[in-house]
Amino acid sequence: MDVLGDGLVEAVRLLLTGDQDTWAITGLTLRVSLTATVIALLIGVPLGAVLALGRFRGRRVLLAIANTGMGLPPVVVGLFVTVLLWRSGPLGALGLLYTPTAMVIAQAGIATPIVVALTAAALHQVDPDFLLQMRGLGATRVRALGALLTEAKLPLLAVGMAGFGAVVSEVGAAQMVGGNLAGETRVLTTAAVLATSRGQFALAIAFGLVLLAIAFAVNLAVTFAQHRQTATR
Amino acid sequence: MTWYVRLVSRVGRGQPFRARAGMAARKGTPVIRRVLAAVAALALAAGCGTDQAAAPAGKELILATTTSTQDSGLLDDLLPEFTRDTGWRVKSLAVGSGQAIELGRRGEADVLLVHSPEAEVRFVAEGSAGPRRLVMHNDFVLAGPAGDPAGTRNQPAVEAMRKIASTGAGFVSRGDESGTHAREKQLWHQAGVTPSGGWYRSTGQGMGATLRVASETSAYTLTDRATYLTQKPPLEVLNEGDKALLNIYHVIEMTRKAGDRVQPEGAKAFADWIVGAKAQGMIGAFGEGKLFVPDAGKDEAALGS
Numbered sequence: 001m002d003v004l005g006d007g008l009v010e011a012v013r014l015l016l017t018g019d020q021d022t023w024a025i026t027g028l029t030l031r032v033s034l035t036a037t038v039i040a041l042l043i044g045v046p047l048g049a050v051l052a053l054g055r056f057r058g059r060r061v062l063l064a065i066a067n068t069g070m071g072l073p074p075v076v077v078g079l080f081v082t083v084l085l086w087r088s089g090p091l092g093a094l095g096l097l098y099t100p101t102a103m104v105i106a107q108a109g110i111a112t113p114i115v116v117a118l119t120a121a122a123l124h125q126v127d128p129d130f131l132l133q134m135r136g137l138g139a140t141r142v143r144a145l146g147a148l149l150t151e152a153k154l155p156l157l158a159v160g161m162a163g164f165g166a167v168v169s170e171v172g173a174a175q176m177v178g179g180n181l182a183g184e185t186r187v188l189t190t191a192a193v194l195a196t197s198r199g200q201f202a203l204a205i206a207f208g209l210v211l212l213a214i215a216f217a218v219n220l221a222v223t224f225a226q227h228r229q230t231a232t233r
Numbered sequence: 234m235t236w237y238v239r240l241v242s243r244v245g246r247g248q249p250f251r252a253r254a255g256m257a258a259r260k261g262t263p264v265i266r267r268v269l270a271a272v273a274a275l276a277l278a279a280g281c282g283t284d285q286a287a288a289p290a291g292k293e294l295i296l297a298t299t300t301s302t303q304d305s306g307l308l309d310d311l312l313p314e315f316t317r318d319t320g321w322r323v324k325s326l327a328v329g330s331g332q333a334i335e336l337g338r339r340g341e342a343d344v345l346l347v348h349s350p351e352a353e354v355r356f357v358a359e360g361s362a363g364p365r366r367l368v369m370h371n372d373f374v375l376a377g378p379a380g381d382p383a384g385t386r387n388q389p390a391v392e393a394m395r396k397i398a399s400t401g402a403g404f405v406s407r408g409d410e411s412g413t414h415a416r417e418k419q420l421w422h423q424a425g426v427t428p429s430g431g432w433y434r435s436t437g438q439g440m441g442a443t444l445r446v447a448s449e450t451s452a453y454t455l456t457d458r459a460t461y462l463t464q465k466p467p468l469e470v471l472n473e474g475d476k477a478l479l480n481i482y483h484v485i486e487m488t489r490k491a492g493d494r495v496q497p498e499g500a501k502a503f504a505d506w507i508v509g510a511k512a513q514g515m516i517g518a519f520g521e522g523k524l525f526v527p528d529a530g531k532d533e534a535a536l537g538s
Contacts, residue, residue, distance in 0.1 A: 085338070086341055087339075087340055087492055087493075087494040087495075088340055088341065088492050089338055092494065097325050098295070098326075179324060179325075179326050180327075181324050181325065182309065184324070193458075194303075194304075196441065196442075197300065197304050197439045197440075197441035197442060198304050198306070198441060198463065198464075199441055199463060199464035199465065199466075205295055
């Protein structure tokens with residue numbers, strides 16, 4: 001159990017002493033995972049809305065696919081993106097493999113199905129008559145959808161948090177497409193794995209605690225925003 | 234905006250809904266805006282710390298190597314010096330020797346630093362690789378519980394493996410086609426044993442993880458000395474020093490025959506540098522001189538004698 005205590009001490013020390021490597025790793029983790037989450041929201045929210053509200057053939061099948069995608073193993077996404085980005089792969093000419101951009105692509109791929117499925121679920125909660133009546137009142141499709149999304153904004157924030165939580169904590173894809181290169185693509189999860197395989201357990205736990213702390217900070221910010229909104233009602 | 238206010242006032246959910254939606258319409262969408270601002274601030278703050286790391290482009294090569302060179306920390310010492318001396322930046326992928334060779338074969342890496350001699354010789358014979366040169370060695374050791382239930386001390390390495398199998402004392406294998414796993418399979422082969430059954434476990438993980446599984450289950454395992462010394466597992470070195478346990482590293486340059494985007498000039502720069510006097514000196518001094526023996530230019534057959 002000593003190692004847990006050492007890990008806590010090490011985490012506090014790393015953060016307080018402004019250890020440059022730790023801050024760089026933490027910064028990259030935030031940059032990659034937040035960018036990936038925003039991309040996933042931009043793609044996933046409209047898709048989820050179409051799946052929730054559309055009336056077309058195959059909608060249920062697509063919903064089932066999105067729901068299955070929520071459990072998409074990061075390693076599979078990582079492998080897929082790696083093969084695409086290989087020098088000999090179809091996108092090899094871009095030279096993106098082992099860069100933060102590749103990690104953003106993979107993580108966006110992991111988060112998008114989550115965003116689609118949860119958005120669809122969130123919009124199902126809204127009164128089904130809402131959209132119908134708005135359309136009946138002459139609102140354009142896009143404007144009606146905008147109003148609906150505004151109405152469902154609190155659940156949508158939760159969708160964003162779920163997406164962020166999934167990508168900031170995954171290690172398989174980050175390792176595979178990023179390569180865990182020191183100073184370039186090392187994020188908190190891959191740094192923790194490396195520290196473990198080097199036998200530096202306290203350091204590994206410290207990275208884990210830093211990861212928890214930033215996930216908490218991001219969620220706290222969002223929760224406060226939610227809460228303030230509820231309070232103004 | 235008026236369409237929206239008019240609209241929501243007629244949606245028919247009564248007063249609370251109208252007030253709420255009306256407020257949102259007047260003030261815009263505060264929650265979303267506030268969250269976006271927070272996220273943007275975070276992303277911006279995150280960006281500041283990493284910009285310089287992402288900036289310089291240009292000469293960059295991919296080195297596929299083994300987990301032992303990374304886990305021991307040797308690469309952290311060598312690579313910055315190489316970059317300073319030659320201008321080549323290095324992306325180093327620490328994988329098993331099997332995967333490293335496969336990455337070379339597909340042209341996904343420019344240069345390999347690996348320790349799986351039989352597989353390397355076969356690979357070089359395929360023709361897509363360029364020169365292969367001796368870099369350094371350390372040795373494998375057989376680690377196990379202090380009680381040594383199979384009686385492996387002071388035995389030839391092959392005999393020690395045979396004893397582990399015949400007594401059914403536990404053995405934990407890397408099982409990941411790494412150089413260490415290749416050597417383990419070679420020893421089993423020489424001992425005439427096909428390892429299988431409840432006493433033989435395969436982790437499919439790196440050396441550090443495998444050492445931990447072995448020590449948690451009081452089993453034997455074959456490990457490179459560098460990882461053993463840096464990890465300090467609660468296992469003892471029971472069998473060492475046999476020539477069959479030498480762990481020899483070679484650098485292999487890849488050529489354009491492996492793929493159009495291979496950079497042979499980067500490969501040559503790295504290979505030349507790592508067998509050069511400066512790098513060899515650093516390898517010898519690394520880890521207080523206990524982890525690796527620099528061997529550039531030596532005769533491989535004469536090692537360990």
